[in-house]
Amino acid sequence: MSEEFEPRIVGFLCNWCTYAGADLAGTSRIQYPPNIRVIRVMCSGAVDSVYVNRALLEGADGVLVGGCHLGDCHYQSGNYKARRRMVLLKNILQTLGMEPERVWVKWISASEGQRFADTVKEMVDELKKLGPNPARERWNI
């Protein structure tokens, strides 16, 4: 029997909301799949496209960019800028046929532990359907 494919997700979570939301999921003992590796960033607006592209090209099956709800950004407008940047990134991936559906953006507040857990679950389910990232096997990129 072959092992079931377990997607690997890299999460870039903002310090003020989504990271605290993930923390809350943990302290509240909400169960969610262990497929996500979290990297804390100060703001979703600080996530340059290079981070996301790097994760994808190194073979991550999914990337989650988590930020505060719109209007709640600790730096006023970081998540609005993140939104534009991720729309651009996904648009470019789309043109290149590089599976933009591997990149997720979610606004999750510090009080939404359940929403964080649900997001990871949902992402794992979707990525299982999508299958492994072909970049993982590419040695020549």
Add this chain to the structure above:
Amino acid sequence: MKLYTLPIKEGDAPRTVNEMLRRLLIDKKVDAILAMTETPSRKSAFPTMVSDPEKLATNVFTPLLPVSTGTMVSRITKLRGVDRPLAVVLRSCELRALTELVKLNQADLRNIVLIGVDCLGTFPMNTYSSFPGKDTPTETLLKGENAEKYMRSACLNCKDPTPKNADIVIGVFGADPGKELFIGARTEKEEALLKGLGLKDVKDDKGRKKAVDEIRKMKDSRRELFIKEKSGIKGMDKLSEFFDTCVNCHNCMKACPICYCKECLFESAVFDLEAGKYMGKADAKGAYKTPVDSILFHITRFNHMILSCVECGLCEQACPSNIPLMDIIVPIAENAQKEFGYLPGRDPSEQIPMIVYREEEFQDVGE
């Protein structure tokens, strides 16, 4: 725009335009002119800053784009704008690039008169320097018959060869460059500048507008066809094949007028990793080629510059491996710019999409 015609002397358009520019210098209307000038060997030409009228030997039609004049204006004015009047002659892609650089706070247009010239296209540097035809490159270009077979792909599929946001326009489209050219002035200030240059008033535009509309329409449909043809580069396999010959020299980035960063992220210490990380990377993937990150570089560069990409094709011309970069860049630029309703070089008062936002847009993202 007020329109005039410039009668061409002895069928020599470049020289007649040069004489007109010389007049601007002699009459002290400008203190210097930055325009394409052939090198003594005639193998190349560069935007050259001339203040001595005797030394003015420009050819504004030179079918060569060694660098973007937009980049040169940025380099000259970045620290501080010029404090004496300077006229700069640019083709359409260079004007678009300069407009973007001004928005990015990389150029200062004070005291600069922008002279835009209708662009008939440019040839690759190597073709230009050892030109095979009997005529000179410029003669071939102005005659038009055989010019296309030498032309760069970026020029064949140019999005708009007519100058936008110029103070003065030198117009070829709709005119017979052996007999006369159009000269346009944006405002009364430029009209004053053009006084005494031997220009003739034009009534009912002599078909100029129609010719410009036609050429734009032709270019639009050509570019559309190009995008359709080239949209086959899709997916990891095709993409890695496309960039297989990339040697990570970053020449494309250095030639790009929009890539203005003093130090590119990809040439910074961010990418200096300890040996253990390189070994670990091999463990993770099983194998990887060095130098690393060629596709990461290209995709990230697209993310950083594509919304301002003016499609000058300097990246493609700079590539030592002859990767046809425009094949991939034009479709990406088209889709990305459409997403944000943005056209680089269209309007100097617009802001770069990545520094502004609207609350009510892309509302499905993040929910």
